[in-house]
Amino acid sequence: MNGPRLVVDDISVIRVGTPRPVLNQISLTFSSHELVAICGHNGAGKTTFARTLLGLCPVAKGTISLNGRPVHRAGQRQIQMVFQPPSAQLIGQTIFEELAITALQSNPALTRSQLEQFVQDCALRVGLLAPIHADVHALSGGELQRLCVAQALASDARVLVLDEALSSLDPATRTSLRHQLRDLTVTHGMTVLMITHDMEDVLSADRVVVLDRGEVRLDAVPRDFFYDGAGQTSPCSSLGFHPPYLVEAAITANQKWGTSLNPLTEEQFVEELSHVPVP
Numbered sequence: 001m002n003g004p005r006l007v008v009d010d011i012s013v014i015r016v017g018t019p020r021p022v023l024n025q026i027s028l029t030f031s032s033h034e035l036v037a038i039c040g041h042n043g044a045g046k047t048t049f050a051r052t053l054l055g056l057c058p059v060a061k062g063t064i065s066l067n068g069r070p071v072h073r074a075g076q077r078q079i080q081m082v083f084q085p086p087s088a089q090l091i092g093q094t095i096f097e098e099l100a101i102t103a104l105q106s107n108p109a110l111t112r113s114q115l116e117q118f119v120q121d122c123a124l125r126v127g128l129l130a131p132i133h134a135d136v137h138a139l140s141g142g143e144l145q146r147l148c149v150a151q152a153l154a155s156d157a158r159v160l161v162l163d164e165a166l167s168s169l170d171p172a173t174r175t176s177l178r179h180q181l182r183d184l185t186v187t188h189g190m191t192v193l194m195i196t197h198d199m200e201d202v203l204s205a206d207r208v209v210v211l212d213r214g215e216v217r218l219d220a221v222p223r224d225f226f227y228d229g230a231g232q233t234s235p236c237s238s239l240g241f242h243p244p245y246l247v248e249a250a251i252t253a254n255q256k257w258g259t260s261l262n263p264l265t266e267e268q269f270v271e272e273l274s275h276v277p278v279p
């Protein structure tokens with residue numbers, strides 16, 4: 001069973017100059033192996049939430065703990081964030097330097113050859129295929145994003161937070177990185193929190209949390225976010241998000257044929273359609 005990992009208990013964040021709390025009494029528990037999409041309109045408090053997890057925003061009240069220890073004592077390295085743009089967090093000259101610096105912080109005893117092997121493994125695991133001695137400034141946006149995810153692996157972080165980190169990537173790279181993130185939850189037991197406006201990201205998540213004006217508006221599995229019980233409407237629309245094409249197509253089919261299709265992947269859609277009697 002997946003135990004609780006990151007427990008956010010009743011936190012509120014107040015910013016000078018804003019009339020209401022930017023985060024207001026947020027309580028959420030995230031488990032290991034969980035891939036969670038965090039959505040919300042502009043100004044909902046998503047980035048503030050991420051920064052608060054990293055200890056960058058002082059909380060007016062509430063606590064955050066990781067595996068039972070207050071986050072400030074658990075060590076911030078256990079929670080890593082991937083920013084947008086990714087270059088904002090890079091300090092090394094090459095892929096090797098970037099990952100080696102991070103790895104040495106958690107394990108200073110690594111030899112040069114162990115480091116080379118470790119860096120190579122981290123890069124491969126996130127599908128970063130450029131040579132490890134390549135200059136980071138010569139990498140594409142997608143390669144930089146992969147490098148940042150590899151950095152989280154090198155640090156042995158338990159929680160990875162991505163703040164719209166996939167938003168500027170081409171669809172193929174985005175899909176590939178989604179798979180890599182899923183893989184991190186399965187093989188490393190990582191908790192991945194993906195802040196996103198992209199409903200395709202939500203389709204690939206285990207769970208979706210919607211923030212609205214600093215409060216948790218919804219905490220649900222993607223199926224309940226995209227389909228009401230009868231599959232006739234999409235709750236995500238009433239929350240102001242545009243459902244993905246797949247969901248729209250299934251709901252249109254349900255309205256027309258009286259079916260209750262609720263697929264989250266194209267394969268599921270094809271499978272569910274195959275059981276619908278030909279009208």
Ligand SMILES: Nc1ncnc2c1ncn2[C@@H]1O[C@H](COP(=O)(O)OP(=O)(O)OP(=O)(O)O)[C@@H](O)[C@H]1O
Nearest residue numbers: 015016018022040041042043044045046047048049
């Ligand atoms: N340093 C700050 N000082 C004062 N107010 C702030 C500060 N940072 C954020 N805010 C306010 O907090 C609210 C939430 O901002 P935040 O950046 O967390 O939203 P967001 O959900 O990430 O939005 P977006 O989708 O645009 O990135 C906004 O109203 C913003 O103006």
Ligand SMILES: [Mg+2]
Nearest residue numbers: 046047048163
């Ligand atoms: Mg933001």
